[in-house]
Amino acid sequence: MDHFRMIFQYFQSNSESVMNGICGLLALASVKMYTCFDFSCPCLPQYNMAYGLGIMFVPPVALFLCGLILNRQSLVMLEEWRRPRGRRKKDLAVIRYMCSSIMQRAMVAPVVWIIVTLLDGKCLICAFSSSVDPEKFVGFANTSPMQVQQLLAKVPCKDDELMRNNTSRKAVSRYLRCWSQALGWSILLILIIAAFLARWLRPCFNQATLLQARHWSNYIDIEQKIFEETCCEHSRLFAHKCILHFFESMRQEIKLHSFGLPREGEGAEGEEDLLRGITDQDQVNKLLKMWYYEKPPLDVNQV
């Protein structure tokens, strides 16, 4: 009984902690990926926007999908959703609860990427440098419209020969970075306030339903784990019996085929038990050959 209780507690606390751990690791991985990634803006008029916005939005989608894949509970939820009704009713509230908790955890890493990108500023500078109003900046105000686009597109590239000592480039860069960081901090603030409100106000709405949904979603998770564990144990016992049968049937066959075998001692010693009647090189070879060529049937009823 104690054993079962310990297993239950382990599974329950383990499942949520494991998922939170994976969620945290993925967030750290996303920051690490961003710092390792060598951002190089193409500095060409049509390519800048595509590159900048691409780097800002494509990795988050990939991280979101990764978050869904690595979360074991998403499989459990899908199975519960798609299973035939059978003799157990399906509770949509439980499925909704599981879905929302999975989505919340999966959204953490993409949001971290987007915020780090905005706070760093390189993406937005790359994407929107061509869209800045050139009139505001001294260096670009007096150039022809054709050339101004080209020049503005080169703003993100500090080492470009045209931009090397251009003070207006720095002005544009600082301007865009300021906007980018403001956007980043605002999004962070809004998200934190939303999370805070959601956690504080949740007990005011439908607390009973929530408790039920949480309990049953835990239950479904644990039930599946225990089913898998039981299947493992069962297959181990099945295999053990099957092999013992096989050795036994080999022993019978050898007894039948060899007539001159002296009487075996009654009261078998430990060694004889383990030898199971196979005491000869030929017998062992035959046993091994039979094991490969004719595996025993998956049926341990023949006791």
Next chain:
Amino acid sequence: QSNQESFMNGICGIMALASAQMYSAFDFNCPCLPHYNLAYGLGILLVPPFILFLLGFVLNNNISMLAEEWRRPQGQRGKDPAVLRYMFCSMAQRAMIAPAVWVSVTLLDGKCITCAFCTSVPVDTLGNASHPRLSQGEMKRVLARIPCKEIYDGEEFIANEVAIRYLRCISQALGWCFVLLMTTLAFLVRSLRPCFTQAAFLKSRYWSHYIDIERKLFDEMCAEHARSFAKVCIQQFFEGMSTDLATARCHPPRKAPADAGEAAEKLLGITDQGTMNAALKSWHRCKPPLHLHPLVLPSSNGWAGEKQPPTHPPAPRRETAAYYSRV
């Protein structure tokens, strides 16, 4: 099951990390020659992933299990192709991770694509408008040197940085698209399975796990059997030796006093240097056959180690020994 799967996932993760580490340790050297660039770049992009994929299969213990199950004769147990497919799919999925990591890291880094496609840079759109026209071959030769900044001599056609930035942007876009594609595929594979084939999946998983456990248990039992076999075989060898030598030297095997106990048993009838040396020599020169004599109960005179050797007719020898004079 969880242990086996975690172990395989661990190996898979280690190989992915190893592939990223290998890439960063690898010293990429673009040849900067027109026809060699493409071959080198694409080779570095595609050949290591293929090797990593094969390595993923080799390091997987279950590959021999799959091969055995596939090739065995049917015998009394039917073969289920669904189980084989399940085993192969799960191995292939794990083996694909390290190559995907290599390709992503290569594309996101950009050096390979820069090297492979530098001769295809659109000079007309990116380069300086006013430049002397060169022949196709000459232009290719100049462009091929783009990755090697020290020897690049085409600044008047197209600036080195502009070209590299352009190629790298394309490479990184391809890299991120590849990453997105792989994650989408993985997501679809994982989420469509419970929707369509859950019952068949549970069956295949159970039986593939069963086959694995059965093989391990059989190996364990065979090892146990081999141990007992060896123990009895060697015991019988020592007994045979001591009896043989006693007969050859015409003195009976010395009887230990009845209260000598375990130590006497363990000596197995060999109690002097000459006998031991003869036993060791015989073990090397003439190993006993792999055929155990039927085991009988220990006789009541305390000689637990000595049994009647069935190959020699016992009665006459005993009678011979009885007449020996000890003088």
